[in-house]
Amino acid sequence: MQHDHASDDTGEVSRENTNRMYIIGLFLAVVLTATSFWAANTSILWSAGVPLGLSVLAIAQMGVHLVFFLHISTGPEDTNKVLALAFGVLIVILVVAGSLWIMTDLNQNMVLPAELMDLHMQH
Template sequence: MLAVCSLGLAGMTFIYGPGLPVALVVLAIAQIGIHLVFFLHVATAPHNTDNVMGSAFGMFIVFFVIAGSVWIMNHLNHDMRPM
């Protein structure tokens, strides 16, 4: 349902243009939370510590991959500027 809402928001002029990325990020984070709780059964109960730690480690790795990619692209863009 959230995926359909995201597609609908991106295809229509329902939200002011500069606010559209913020709305899409909010819907994406909500969808991630719903998947973690209802499909992967990640909770904060004492017996689910391994699931929470595994999810945190996965998010840590994804963050560094994305941040490193952006950093590399930024430096490549800076180094490839025309003279």
């Protein structure tokens, strides 16, 4: 039994295009990572602006990963991917915000007032 496969040029072009996307994504990710390390360890930048700069670089890094590695685009065939991503982001935001809210509430309610601390110090 012999299987003849016709050569399909679109498969080869698609594979080359995918490899090119991965290489571009890798290059951008490395550049953004190196820039983040440089920004965090340099004294050239205004120190109050470093956290904002790192946040912008982190968001750009997420965008590179979404587009070049996860292949998420705005096309109609990627609607389910975008909705799943949005739901995941919503869950992460809810968990982080809820944890911060609980920790802040516990911090406010667990600290003894100064008067009670003084009473404990006298005994």
